[in-house]
Amino acid sequence: MANVGTETSLYDQLGGSAAVDAAVDIFYRKVLADGRISRFFDDVDMDAQIAKQKAFLTMAFGGPNQYTGTDMRSAHKPLVAKGLNGGHFDAVVEQLGQTLSELGVKPALIAKVAAVAATTRQDVLNA
Amino acid sequence: MATIDYGGTQYVLQDGESVLDGLLRQGAEVPHSCRKGSCHACVLQAMAGDIPAEAQDGLKETLRAQGYFKACCCRPAGDLAIALADPDDRVAASLTRIEWVSPTVIRVRLTPSPPIEYHPGQFVTLVREDGLARSYSIASLPEESALELHVRCLPKGRMSQWLAREARPGTWVQLGRASGDCFYLPGDPEQPLLLAGTGTGLAPLYGIARDALAQGHTGPVWLFHGAGDRHGLYLEDALAALSERHENFFYVPSVRRGPAPPGIEIGELGDGIRSAFPSLRGWKAYVCGNPEIVSTLRKQLFMAGVASRAIHFDSFLPAAA
Numbered sequence A: 001m002a003n004v005g006t007e008t009s010l011y012d013q014l015g016g017s018a019a020v021d022a023a024v025d026i027f028y029r030k031v032l033a034d035g036r037i038s039r040f041f042d043d044v045d046m047d048a049q050i051a052k053q054k055a056f057l058t059m060a061f062g063g064p065n066q067y068t069g070t071d072m073r074s075a076h077k078p079l080v081a082k083g084l085n086g087g088h089f090d091a092v093v094e095q096l097g098q099t100l101s102e103l104g105v106k107p108a109l110i111a112k113v114a115a116v117a118a119t120t121r122q123d124v125l126n127a
Numbered sequence B: 001m002a003t004i005d006y007g008g009t010q011y012v013l014q015d016g017e018s019v020l021d022g023l024l025r026q027g028a029e030v031p032h033s034c035r036k037g038s039c040h041a042c043v044l045q046a047m048a049g050d051i052p053a054e055a056q057d058g059l060k061e062t063l064r065a066q067g068y069f070k071a072c073c074c075r076p077a078g079d080l081a082i083a084l085a086d087p088d089d090r091v092a093a094s095l096t097r098i099e100w101v102s103p104t105v106i107r108v109r110l111t112p113s114p115p116i117e118y119h120p121g122q123f124v125t126l127v128r129e130d131g132l133a134r135s136y137s138i139a140s141l142p143e144e145s146a147l148e149l150h151v152r153c154l155p156k157g158r159m160s161q162w163l164a165r166e167a168r169p170g171t172w173v174q175l176g177r178a179s180g181d182c183f184y185l186p187g188d189p190e191q192p193l194l195l196a197g198t199g200t201g202l203a204p205l206y207g208i209a210r211d212a213l214a215q216g217h218t219g220p221v222w223l224f225h226g227a228g229d230r231h232g233l234y235l236e237d238a239l240a241a242l243s244e245r246h247e248n249f250f251y252v253p254s255v256r257r258g259p260a261p262p263g264i265e266i267g268e269l270g271d272g273i274r275s276a277f278p279s280l281r282g283w284k285a286y287v288c289g290n291p292e293i294v295s296t297l298r299k300q301l302f303m304a305g306v307a308s309r310a311i312h313f314d315s316f317l318p319a320a321a
Helices: A010-014 A016-033 A046-060 A069-081 A086-102 A107-118 B019-025 B061-065 B158-166 B199-214 B236-245 B269-276 B291-303
Strands: B003-006 B009-012 B043-048 B068-070 B080-084 B091-100 B105-113 B123-127 B133-137 B147-152 B172-175 B193-198 B221-227 B249-255 B284-289 B311-315
Touching: A010 A016, A010 A107, A016 A046, A016 A086, A016 B291, A046 A107, A046 B291, A086 A107, B003 B019, B009 B019, B091 B158, B105 B158, B105 B172, B123 B147, B133 B147, B133 B158, B133 B199, B147 B158, B147 B199, B193 B199, B193 B269, B193 B291, B199 B221, B199 B236, B199 B284, B221 B269, B236 B249, B249 B269, B269 B291, B284 B291, B291 B311
Parallel strands: B003 B080, B193 B221, B193 B284, B221 B249, B284 B311
Antiparallel strands: B003 B009, B043 B068, B043 B080, B091 B105, B091 B172, B105 B147, B123 B133, B123 B172
16 A cells, blocks of 8 residues: 555656656566566566566555555466566566666666565565 | 346356356357457447446547456456447448458458548447458558458458458458557647558558658658568558658568568568667657557567657457367
């Protein structure tokens, strides 16, 4: 859920859903072009993949999302069976950082996004 | 287990079975084609009961409100009473001309009465008198008197063989509403357009290209048509003539297997596009034809810089037997 409080949320600081829209193509292109991780993203259904990337970006930006730890675990279980490990997770976060950097997001905010993404590590890796 | 009342007869669905599968399994007659929710041939109307949201995906608001749903995508939680969609949704059409344009493709022209509204590149479902239904993309422009479809003739294709061998000018069929979102939208006349497809994927692309030019598109319009061998190419003369008339229209035919005369490239369609345009940033793309090639091309065009939202496509799903 979005942050509650007087402080502007990370999601709003990044630009909300417009920022997600701006980032999704760049991010998806980067992970598809990254030989370390592309096989985990090379779904035949591009629309479904883009929808998944949007959900992920919304979550990492601290925006409203419906993820629970259990969802994360079951969604990534088939990928873990295919060999998904911590190195892959780090590569995705790296590409996320590059995406934001390309969009002109300041390093301090990128670090916050990476920190939000990191909270899902255990669930994603089914550790 | 849901019970379906269809025209007064009760049909019980098995667990997880779609309304279409359940009705067909028990011998009911329902027009249908792709069975994947794309063609809208199996649209029925619910008179009572709850329709799952996914069964109404892609239908117009006005149709949803009247309880129309796609039988192939409908796995209801409870009982339903349903009926054939209002036949007013269909119009009669008379076949006016059927001609071979390649060893495997026929060009079918027909005149709907009254005329139907459509965008070139959308598709319509053609329904034979006995209910056999297939969807085809529209290659003509609304201002032309006849609707033009390109039909690939498969050895066991019931509709294609009938159209090619038995149907005659003057034969009547029915047409559903035009649907699909793969068509030209004015508003950015200078944007470069890339149209790519295989086989009869040329039909919508031919419609979209001519529609764009007719609406005054000034940016370059590139049409890449790929085929297995040169017998799979067709309308080459018409497309060459179109590029003579419009200096911003370019036609690039290619075949996977040679030989091919000069002017026809040999190789994969995607490779030809890649070598012509390493970067497609800022382009709009239309991709039509075989589902695997469409999926491959979409990804390739996306990686070359086309925004995901700027890629329109139509995968030609084979009709289920």
